[in-house]
Amino acid sequence: MGYKTILAVLDTPKNAQQITDFSISLAEQYQSHVIGLHAEALATVPLVAPMEIPDPSTVQALQDMAHAETLDVEKIFRERATRNGTSHEWRSFVSSAGFSASSLVDSARNVDLVIAAQGENTVLSESRAELENFLFESGRPVLLVPYILKEPKPIKRVLVAWNGSREAARATFDALPFLKAAESVEVFSVDPAETRTQSAAMAGAEIAATLARHGVNVTVVRQESDHLPASAAIENRLSDSSIDLLVMGAYSHKRWWEMLFGGVTRTVLESMTALTLLSR
Structure with missing residues (x-):
């Protein structure tokens, strides 16, 4: 594939x-x-x-x-x-x-x-x-x-920004060739919510298990934002972990196409330092 x-x-x-x-x-x-x-x-x-x-x-x-x-x-x-x-x-x-x-x-x-x-x-x-x-x-x-990345380099470390949404799921599976070829993949959740099917403590575990069945070397990290924007948590994680590729869903709370990149997505794109794969 x-x-x-x-x-x-x-x-x-x-x-x-x-x-x-x-x-x-x-x-x-x-x-x-x-x-x-x-x-x-x-x-x-x-x-x-x-x-x-x-x-x-x-x-x-x-x-x-x-x-x-x-x-x-x-x-x-x-x-x-x-x-x-x-x-x-x-x-x-x-x-x-x-x-x-x-x-x-x-x-x-x-x-x-x-x-x-x-x-x-x-x-x-x-x-x-x-x-x-x-x-x-x-x-x-x-x-x-990103405009600061002038030459191609191997994609060894990947961060999947995971919030359980349809867009995040789409982006994750669209990125599967990159994930399988990477040395390490991190499923990263910020302030995961409790749902009927999954506790906050288990956020990201099921998608990680699915990726592991594809042969992906995957880990799960959950982080509290401490009142910081989720975008800031993602940006800090990109820097701290020397991430080569960020995978995330493109979405917004409004459904008009003019507002496609809303909230976290827009903020990350404006200051992106790593290759970023987006799916809608």
Whole structure:
């Protein structure tokens, strides 16, 4: 079992090299086919009174700039994939909807894993909102690469942020190839709640037992937050345990896609220091 088809989301020339390198590294590990995907923005110019007529030359100049960026991204992807002998293909789409475009979402729905960049802007931006919608609509696990992580490294230590939710369960099993290959996996719960089927003291034990049957070297850790946000507990654990990969569900208390990354998920993403696999 592994990720046989990987979709590399390549935003700009600035992160194209990073995401391509991480995709190639995983492709070598799992003998995967890599699809490089870029969304070329459709140039638009706001209408200005009184004439409210866009200048065609301005529109064309903006489109030319966007297309030049597409060519730069494609060159980076093709050259690195070819040099490494990686099975690959290139796809680019011109769309005013960015990563929300149906053609891009359709591409994502047919792969095992999506790889994308965290981005250096920690403030929720239009591009971040597009990425959130992309994850929600694609239904596929997304591996986010923090901007501080410039080169691929082996995924030896994994932390599963476990709260018993549907999203956490989905993320855990989507990450199974990583978990089976890791040297150690920790199921980490913060302030686990008492439920009808499981006591707080046993939180994470059942999913750990299931993972162990897959051959995963797994341990269970439960921690009281001491009135700190759960996100802070997770971040501290990532640092203290030198975690290479965080696995967690993408969820929120509200059901609108605009609020997909809520609470703990959003906070962790804004300060992420490790690779993070998210599933919805």
